[in-house]
Amino acid sequence: MDIAVISSLEDAEGITAGRDIDQVSLQINIDTPLKDAADIKCKTRAGTLGFPVVNPELLDCKCVAKNELEKKFDLMLKQWMRYCENEMNAVDLLIATVKQNLAIPADNVPPHGPPLAERIRGIHQCIYLESLCGPHPSYDYGAPPPGFQPPYGTQEQRLRARQREEESQRAWWNVNLSFLEAKKKALETRLVFLRRRSEPSWTMP
Incomplete structure (x- = not known):
């Protein structure tokens, strides 16, 4: 299975176009902006019918950081x-x-x-x-x-x-x-x- 690095939902849509869920996994770029990471997180949940995310913990960290920054x-x-x-x-x-x-x-x-x-x-x-x-x-x-x-x-x-x-x-x-x-x-x-x-x-x- 291929691993593709994405920084936004648009990247994910482009990379997965025409491909099956068992052909590619998605890796969140460490430099993904917080807003884009939050958008990706909204589309990410536990399951087996979507494209796998290999580093979901990065999304969690970025969402926590975004929430704290917004509060401050x-x-x-x-x-x-x-x-x-x-x-x-x-x-x-x-x-x-x-x-x-x-x-x-x-x-x-x-x-x-x-x-x-x-x-x-x-x-x-x-x-x-x-x-x-x-x-x-x-x-x-x-x-x-x-x-x-x-x-x-x-x-x-x-x-x-x-x-x-x-x-x-x-x-x-x-x-x-x-x-x-x-x-x-x-x-x-x-x-x-x-x-x-x-x-x-x-x-x-």
Whole structure:
């Protein structure tokens, strides 16, 4: 009796075409994909009226492996979907917070700098030109410590400083909003993909 190696039901149909069951036995290829092995297993059972399978234990092992992989794959999908859903909920809360901040009137944006009366205060800075101090200035060695620069002198300057601060804060909020919306879109796309993979009609290749 001949022994023919098969990797699918199609192989079995082709090899056994026109042959009697006592002329050929079938051997499952060790590299047979799990899905094809499961298909072959569905057509294999104890008996004497079909083509003999010389290594049915390989089918059993592959079917067990396929079932375990599918269980783990389903678990992985569920965990990923749960993660995406939790992340989306967190992102939605952050987006709502940022939008709420952006809706704050300009005059009510919380300040982050020093009081307006102290804006631009800092230590006096000097340029030590070589024409004045030579190539190696002493940096006022032994001189009195430098004082502070005065703050903005007019109310207009102070208000403009406050406006720049408010504009910077809004720019930062807008950057955060763009990032969060992009992250939410990516999570939504991933969640749709995972849900499709979890549908009963989808099978692992």
